[in-house]
Amino acid sequence: MEGARDGQGKDQLSVNRCALQPSGAYLAGKSYRPLQLLPQNRNKLPISLIQCLCSRAQESFAGKMAALSGKVQTVLGLLDPALLGRTMTHEHLTMNFECCYVPPPPEDKAVSEAPIEIQNLHWVQQNPYSSYENLLLFQEISAVREELQQYRQAGGGAIVENTTTGIARKLPELKQLAKDTGVHIIAGAGYYVDVTHSDETRKMTVEKLTDIMVSEVLHGADGTDIRCGVLGEIGTSWPITESEKKVLRATAHAQSQLGCPVIIHPGRHPTAPTEVVRILQEAGGDISKTVMSHLDRTIFDHGELLEFAKLGSYLEYDLFGTEMLNYPFNLRIDMPSDSQRVQMLTFLVKEGYEDRILVAHDIHTKNRLTKYGGHGYSHILKNIVPKMLSRGISQNQVDKILIDNPKHWLTFK
């Protein structure tokens, strides 16, 4: 049915669906768009019916938009932004990272295939993407539930779950986790990096991709009625591929319709974030409501960082807890330590960017969970905040980074 909405079939199918649904219910399907009849079809319906359908669709779209305005959308519904509390803006609670498996050197084959145990924990921490088992975070729902309970006890309020199409988003599980733990969970719409794009995704027009992302926010995603509250993480590689450019343009179009938050995964090159911003801007995106993730492994030079910061996006340091000697996705990059991340935050705060900084752990493999000897979702609250305070960042500035900035970013315009 989705395929039938491509090209000329789209508008006719929308009209058919509208005509068949009870009054006011026709936006419950995946196509949100107020009707735009193709010229050749206009004489097939009475003009009064067309006017009625169009105005109802527009009213319903406007109604949904009005409901979102000034609110945060969690997997349990709309939320007053003041209730979010301390928020990690880039985490994963259930996902599958098989797409990014890195084969180990032959001499490490045995350890790479062993279960994750204390004897091989250091090897897994240093080679997280070469242990196949380590990539299957979706198997750890019970452990994640316990960790979220600890996160609440540590003063955490909300988590943005950045799993998008391509890395096995599981919205019913997110909804259950939110119910079980009381942590507000905001789910991500859209697409991860090119290697995970399906043939169907690659063939889609920007318009079609936009429709899907808008629908994931307004109606629900993956065949559920669970709605996403951000677009992203939208994946990009370096260089940015053609399919990723289409998704970026669609993201900007969807954002300009919805007034929603956007979060980007940039490629591993210092100019990648700027290139993404250029594409989004040209397509009408709102950079002030866009987060650039993973800056800790992307821009190291202070001058380059300030040039990028001037473009106006949120600046996210979201790999707290990740310390490894050889970063397998780009061996030329030295993954910073947590101390170096705090130094970068201190630098940005001194340069006046305290209103634009966000932080998180981006947990996406098993070894990051406390069950496997990792730091868990509470590491920033328990360990990094005291370090920030000890390095001259004030409590007021910490509260901006953990509470106010996420709140402003996540609130629909």
Ligand SMILES: CCC(=O)NCCS(=O)(=O)O
């Ligand atoms: C899906 C998780 C993810 O993309 N994490 C980013 C890892 S890295 O590119 O910063 O190494």
